[in-house]
Amino acid sequence: MTKPGVTTRQVHADRQLNHPADGAVHTSTTNAVLFEFEKTQDLVDVFQGKKMGHVYGRSSSGSMAALQTIIADMEGGIATACFATGMAAITSTMLSLFKAGDHLIVSQYLFGNTRSFLDTLMDLGVELTFVDVTSIRDVIAAKQDNTRAVFTETIANPVTQVADLRAIGKWCEEQKLLFMVDNTMTPPPAFDAKAMKVSLVLNSLTKYHGGHGHVLGGAVTDMGNFDWTSFSNIKPAYQVADERMWGITQIRKKGLRDLGATLAAQSAHLISVGIETLSLRMARSTENAMKLATYLESQDKIERVYYPGLSNHPQHYFAREQLGGYGAILSFDLVPGIDPCEFLDELKLVLSATHLGDTRTLALPVASTIFFENGQRERARMGITETMIRMSVGIEDTDDLVADFDQALAKF
C-alpha cells in the first residue's frame, strides 16, 4: 500500500502509531513525574540509553513521546523533540548544538523573539551573519571557516519574504552545513522539508498545530539527512550507536533535560487533537488569505499588500515552486493619513491581537508592538514599514471578512 497522504496521517497518527491502550483514539495523558522499574537493571539501562523508557518527566513521558511520533511522521523526519513553547524549541536546540567560536548564517527576516534571542547567543560568543535569504548569493558569500549552520524561516513575518529554500538546502548539503528551518508558517503538507534537504525543522506548535489559541508548544524534528559525524560539537556521551540519532540525542539531553522547558502532558494532548484538523484549517485559511489579499489590493485606501500568493510579490516564484501553499499571513500598508490603530478599531470581526495561526482572523500594527523593541533602523532592514498592519487570516466565511473590511474602509 502506498503511504497515505499527510491529512490522512494527521487524523490517524495517534491511534495507528502510538497504539493507545484499550483502543482509545488518543494517547491518554499521564501526570506522573516519575516511573517505577520492577528490575533496577532496567532503570539503569534506560538511564544509559540502552533501553527505551521514561525515568523522569522533565526528560520524557508517554504523552510527549506520542506527540513526537505524530510530528516526526507528518514532517517525514526520523525523530522529534517537543518543548514547552516554540521559543523553547529554538533556544534549546541552538544552545545544545552551538558554542562560542561557532558561526551561523541567519536570515535577516526573523520572528522578533527569535531575533532577540540571537543577541543573547552572540553575547555567549556565537558569531552570526544576518543575510537576505531570498538571495542564495548572499547566503554563500557569508560562509566562513567556522560556519556551522544556516537558519531561516520559510515565509517570514510580517513582510512575507520567502527564502530560496531549495538553493540553500542544496548548498548546505554540498558544504556539510546544518540547515535549520523554522517551519511555523507552512506546516506539512505546505512545506516538504525532506525535498528541500532541511536538516532540522523547528515549529511553534502554538500556532497552526494547536490552532485554537489554547495551548503552547514547540518541536524540533531531525529529517535524518545530516551527517552528525561531521559535526564536531556532539559530546562523546551522545555519540550513540546509530549516528543519525546523535543530534536529536544531544538536543534531548542538553536542550530538554538540562534546560528543562518540557511540554506538559495535557498540552501534548491538546496539540495532537489540533493536528487532526491542521490541513483543513490551513487550506481554508490560505484560501481566505488569497481572497483577502486580492480584495485589499483593489482598494484605494490600501497602499500596498504583502502576500506571496500575489503575482507581484517579489518571491512569488519561490513560493509557487517551493511551497505547497502561500500561507495565511498577509500584511498591508494603509495610504498615508489613515492611522493603523484607528483603522483596526473599526474592524468588528477581526480581533486586534498578537498571535497567528488561529481559527480567528487577527490583526495588529507591527512597528509599535511585536517589532517595537527592534527600533526603526532594524525594522527598515527587515522591510517593515512604520504603518504596517499584519493579519493572520482565520477560517471564517470569506464574505464576512470582506464585509468587515468594507465597512471599516468606508469610515475613512
Ligand SMILES: *Cc1c(COP(=O)(O)O)cnc(C)c1O
Ligand atoms: C510564534 C513563533 C515562534 C515562537 O513560538 P511560541 O510557541 O510562541 O514560543 C517561533 N517562530 C515563529 C515563526 C513564530 O511565529
